[in-house]
Amino acid sequence: MLxxxxxxxxxxxxxxxxIGPLLWIYLTAFxxxxxxxxxxLKKLIVFAPTLDNFxxxxxxxxxxxxxxxxxxxxxxSTAVVMIVSLLAAYSFARWNTGGGHLxxxxxxxxxxxxxxxxxxxxxxxxxxGLIDTHAGIILLYVYFNTSFATFxxxxxxxxxxxxxxxxxxxDGYGRxxxxxxxxxxxxxxxLAVTSVFCFIWSWNEFFYAFLFTRHAARTVTxxxxxxxxxxxxxxxxxxxxxxxxxxxxxIAAWFMQRYIIRGLTFGAVKG
Amino acid sequence: MGRxxxxxxxxxxxxFTASRKPSIREVLTSERYFKWTLLIPLLLILLIFMxxxxxxxxxxxxxxxxxxxxxxxxxxKNYKEMLYDRAFLEALGRTLEVMVICxxxxxxxxxxxxxxxxxxxxxxxxxxxxxxLPLLVxxxxxxxxWNFLLEYxxxxxxxxxxxxxxxxxxxxxxxxxxYTICLITxxxxxxxxxxxxxxxxxxxxxxxxxxxKVDGAPGLYTFRxxxxxxxxxxxxIIVVLRAMWLIRLFDPLYGTTxxxxxxxxxxxxxxxxxxxxxxVGYGSAMxxxxxxxxxxxxxxxxxxxxxxxxxxx
Numbered sequence: 001m002l003x004x005x006x007x008x009x010x011x012x013x014x015x016x017x018x019i020g021p022l023l024w025i026y027l028t029a030f031x032x033x034x035x036x037x038x039x040x041l042k043k044l045i046v047f048a049p050t051l052d053n054f055x056x057x058x059x060x061x062x063x064x065x066x067x068x069x070x071x072x073x074x075x076x077s078t079a080v081v082m083i084v085s086l087l088a089a090y091s092f093a094r095w096n097t098g099g100g101h102l103x104x105x106x107x108x109x110x111x112x113x114x115x116x117x118x119x120x121x122x123x124x125x126x127x128x129g130l131i132d133t134h135a136g137i138i139l140l141y142v143y144f145n146t147s148f149a150t151f152x153x154x155x156x157x158x159x160x161x162x163x164x165x166x167x168x169x170x171d172g173y174g175r176x177x178x179x180x181x182x183x184x185x186x187x188x189x190x191l192a193v194t195s196v197f198c199f200i201w202s203w204n205e206f207f208y209a210f211l212f213t214r215h216a217a218r219t220v221t222x223x224x225x226x227x228x229x230x231x232x233x234x235x236x237x238x239x240x241x242x243x244x245x246x247x248x249x250x251i252a253a254w255f256m257q258r259y260i261i262r263g264l265t266f267g268a269v270k271g
Numbered sequence: 272m273g274r275x276x277x278x279x280x281x282x283x284x285x286x287f288t289a290s291r292k293p294s295i296r297e298v299l300t301s302e303r304y305f306k307w308t309l310l311i312p313l314l315l316i317l318l319i320f321m322x323x324x325x326x327x328x329x330x331x332x333x334x335x336x337x338x339x340x341x342x343x344x345x346x347x348k349n350y351k352e353m354l355y356d357r358a359f360l361e362a363l364g365r366t367l368e369v370m371v372i373c374x375x376x377x378x379x380x381x382x383x384x385x386x387x388x389x390x391x392x393x394x395x396x397x398x399x400x401x402x403x404l405p406l407l408v409x410x411x412x413x414x415x416x417w418n419f420l421l422e423y424x425x426x427x428x429x430x431x432x433x434x435x436x437x438x439x440x441x442x443x444x445x446x447x448x449x450y451t452i453c454l455i456t457x458x459x460x461x462x463x464x465x466x467x468x469x470x471x472x473x474x475x476x477x478x479x480x481x482x483x484k485v486d487g488a489p490g491l492y493t494f495r496x497x498x499x500x501x502x503x504x505x506x507x508i509i510v511v512l513r514a515m516w517l518i519r520l521f522d523p524l525y526g527t528t529x530x531x532x533x534x535x536x537x538x539x540x541x542x543x544x545x546x547x548x549x550x551v552g553y554g555s556a557m558x559x560x561x562x563x564x565x566x567x568x569x570x571x572x573x574x575x576x577x578x579x580x581x582x583x584x
Contacts, residue, residue: 010387011398017458018402024427025416037425041434044427088313095306106313109321111569113519113561115541117320119554120327122546123338143320150313175305204409206522211546221411225525228415235419242412253407257396260403261466268508269467 028239053236074202077141089153155267156190331555349556362540381464414526471505
């Protein structure tokens with residue numbers, strides 16, 4: 001009995017520490033300025049909800065425009081990454097092309113500190129006029145996500161038994177047909193999971209977005225970061241913006257529970 | 272060769288005749304080259320996005336350049352400067368400190384909670400679902416959130432601490448700010464360790480533990496002699512991946528201290544040198560250092576990691 005009580009006590013405390021701060025974003029988003037800066041303990045949770053922050057966010061700042069940028073950039077870069085990594089991962093998984101070394105080279109791009117790529121690209125993009133363009137930041141996200149996606153897809157391809165493909169080939173299927181008609185339908189769940197991951201990494205990315213976008217291609221994370229100014233901090237609009245911007249990631253996290261650990265470990269641990 | 276020779280291939284079903292040169296399409300989809308055809312886009316991306324920046328980063332690191340005019344070759348001076356630059360060495364030290372603290376605490380929490388939750392209980396899916404949430408939320412948003420929560424006067428955490436009689440904490444004081452950043456990072460990433468280790472515990476063979484129980488082995492002994500060794504490959508994965516991510520901690524700084532109050536870390540230092548002070552050469556040199564630092568850490572555990580990932584046998 002005591003053990004059970006202790007078990008639930010710890011579990012509840014852990015859950016509260018996780019959910020509390022996230023919930024805080026949503027509470028703050030609906031608070032008036034007075035309630036945000038209160039020191040009255042009760043008002044932390046009990047307050048008169050208002051939509052002021054959202055109204056200010058929508059009228060005073062290009063929130064929807066920036067969110068749109070994030071969406072476009074995430075979708076396009078994910079699409080490109082998926083095509084590249086789908087082909088590459090299949091090659092690695094079926095033929096062990098490059099004997100594992102090439103695969104390691106691929107994954108090591110993910111280990112590159114972001115700044116190593118940031119500097120040369122900043123200078124190159126400046127000459128090419130790619131700074132603050134969608135194309136520029138999409139290119140960076142393609143670089144950023146390809147190795148990850150290739151690795152994750154590699155794991156999913158390895159789950160498809162080779163015998164299936166051999167059977168199809170004996171039936172007279174060509175290489176392309178085996179891929180499109182036999183393998184592809186089987187790895188569709190893996191494809192979905194990998195795409196969602198790439199989408200989220202692009203959606204959340206800040207460092208490159210902060211360095212390479214200004215106005216035209218500014219993403220929503222950069223907008224939110226701009227509320228934390230040197231003179232004052234706009235907590236209200238910040239919380240309102242964050243509340244909307246993190247919604248897709250929260251939903252994805254909930255529905256992808258089974259795959260999160262697999263994704264974060266590049267497929268090494270099947271959680 | 273092995274299995275590849277057993278079944279029919281495109282080139283066998285439509286053999287190239289001696290009189291006709293095979294078309295590009297035929298060559299690309301032939302058994303011999305198909306695997307490389309599939310890799311063309313990836314290799315292009317690797318070439319452009321890996322070799323190009325690497326080359327230029329190394330190039331700049333031997334030059335002095337402020338993004339204007341021509342870079343001046345100065346040899347190893349940038350690298351020498353790093354050895355005497357106190358700010359850099361401190362940033363490096365702090366980065367190591369953050370890495371050690373975060374990984375150690377995350378592993379401890381991870382082990383504890385994984386052992387605790389390694390059973391069937393009511394609502395386990397809900398517990399799992401909620402605790403995984405922070406992992407996918409933008410780190411930048413979370414750092415802004417925690418900056419707000421840990422504000423001295425009206426931050427919710429200090430208010431709650433006062434209410435339960437513990438008094439306020441200067442979370443962002445020069446003495447404490449670095450640990451506060453660790454705290455934020457740990458908060459976001461502890462679920463990672465928990466669920467990696469939980470996946471490990473679930474896959475351990477049950478009979479071994481039952482045998483240990485029958486033999487009357489005490490709990491702690493079983494843990495040290497059975498559980499920990501069997502989990503060690505997973506612990507290795509956690510350490511390597513977390514180390515990789517922690518070396519380039521940037522977002523949590525931007526949303527909170529912006530490198531002030533003695534919290535400047537390696538990546539922040541590089542960013543400031545290259546993009547704020549415009550000392551491209553020195554910034555590049557530090558970036559290259561950071562790269563080798565990462566490679567060194569990964570190389571130590573390269574084989575184990577690749578084995579776990581299933582690349583090497």
